[in-house]
Every structure is written in C-alpha cells, then in structure tokens.
Amino acid sequence: MAGLVGEYEVKLDAKGRFLFPSGLRKQLSPAAQENFMLNKGFEDCLTLYPMNEWDKLSEQLSKMNLFKPKNRMFYRLFHQGAKAVGLDSAGRIHIPVTHMERVGLSKEVMLIAYNDRIEIWDKHHYFDMIDSNMADFADLADEVMGGLENEE
Template identity: 85%
Template sequence: MAGLVGEYEVKLDAKGRFLFPSHLRRQLSPAAQESFMLNKGFEECLTLYPMNEWEKLSESLSKINLFKPKNRMFYRLFHQGAKDVSLDKTGRVLIPTAHMERVGLSKEAMLIAYNDRIEIWDKSTYFEMIEGSMSDFADLADEVMGNIEDGGEK
C-alpha cells in the first residue's frame, strides 16, 4: 500500500455505524478491506488501522523493552481500549458507544486517511483543530519538512 489519503465526511446512525467510503476502501489492499483495529488516537480522535497495518505496528511494538517503566506505560496506554471491528454486510463499521463517548463523536464525523491509518473525528472538533492550527502551518512545515533528508528532525 502506497499510503492512504483523503478526507471523508460520514454520518453516524443511532447505533454508531457509518458507511465506509468506497473510494477509501479501494485504497486498501484486498486482504485489508474487511477487518480493522479501532484504537484511540493521540488527540481527540479514534484511529482505525487496517488489520494488516495493525499487525505490522504490533510487531514493531513487541520489540520495545518492557522492563522500562515508561515503555510499559506507553504499551498499556496505546493498547487500552483497542477493539477489532469489521465491515458488516452493507459496508458499515460499528463504533462502540464507549469509544464514541471517549472522543465526543456525534452524528457527523470526519475520516482522515493518511499513511497507514484512518482517524475518526467528530466533525466540529476536527474543523476547530484544523482552523486553530492553520496560522502555524508555515512554521510547522518548516520544522517538520525543513530537514526531510534527516527524517524531518532537526
């Protein structure tokens, strides 16, 4: 997979289901189009990983030294609440109520696809975050991309 890309507005029904966008689904490898791991994101969002990408991430995480307290805490926090989800017969994903409550998801959500994951944001929270960050975008671009040949770190 070359990397997921796109921004998709979806509606959640009363049970917390949304129709997985067909354009986004076509970006996934055939083996990864049905099964996902849902987890909390690093901001006020959820993260949906295609299962093949979750397995790669899990393999990397299995190599961290769990004898270090910070590593154990990160591992616990990262995996806390992770849940496998699948598309139903009609192509919908069910977000458990506890996950919806954790990030304040309501009826309108945004799917933000990038690299190997899909973030799920409450629509208004997402646009507030984006609008609040736009004034810093040029500085952020310089900081992150300024030394791209060094992996983006100065």
C-alpha cells in the same frame, strides 16, 4: 500499500455505525478491506488501522523493552481500548458507545486517511483543531520538513 489519503464526511446512525466510503476502501489491498483495529488516537479522535497495518505496528511494538516503566506505560496507553471491528454485510463499521463517548463523536464524523491509518473525528472538533493550527502551519512545515532537503 501506498499511503492512504483523503477526507471523507460520514454520518453515524443511531446504533453508531457508518458506511465505509468506497473511495477509501479502493485504496486498501483486497486483504485489508474487511477487518480493522479501532483504537484511541493521540488527540481527540479514534484511529482505525487496517488489520494488516495493525499487525505490522504490533510487531514493532513487541520489540519494546517492557522492563522500562515509560515503555510499559506507553504500551498500556496505546493499547487501552483497542477493539477489532469489521465491515458488516452492508459495508458499515460499528463504533462502540464507549469509544464514541471517549472522543465526543456526534452524528457528523470526518474520516481522515493518511499513511497507514484512518482517523475518526467529530466533524466540529476536527475543523476546530485544523482552524486553530492553520496560522502555525508554515512554521510547522519548516520545523518538520526543513531538514529533508536533498543534498547533492
């Protein structure tokens, strides 16, 4: 799978469901278009992994040495609250109330697709986070991408 890309604005209904965008669904392989793993993200967002990508990640994590306390804690925190979800017959995904409360999701939601995952943000939290980091974007780009020059 090529990396996922795009920002999609969706609305949560009263039951915590949103219509999965067709433009995002088309980026997924046919085998990955129905079932996902919903998990807490690293900032104030949720992360939705296509199940095939979750399986790859789980395989990598299964190689961790769980006799090390930091590894055990990371493993616990990473998997805490993970829940399998799927598209319903109308093409919607349901987000449990506990997950919505955990990250403060309201009715207006942003789906941010990149690489192998989709982040689910409260629209206002997402744009606040982006705005507060834009001033440092050039420095961040230099720090993160500066060592990737092609050497000839």
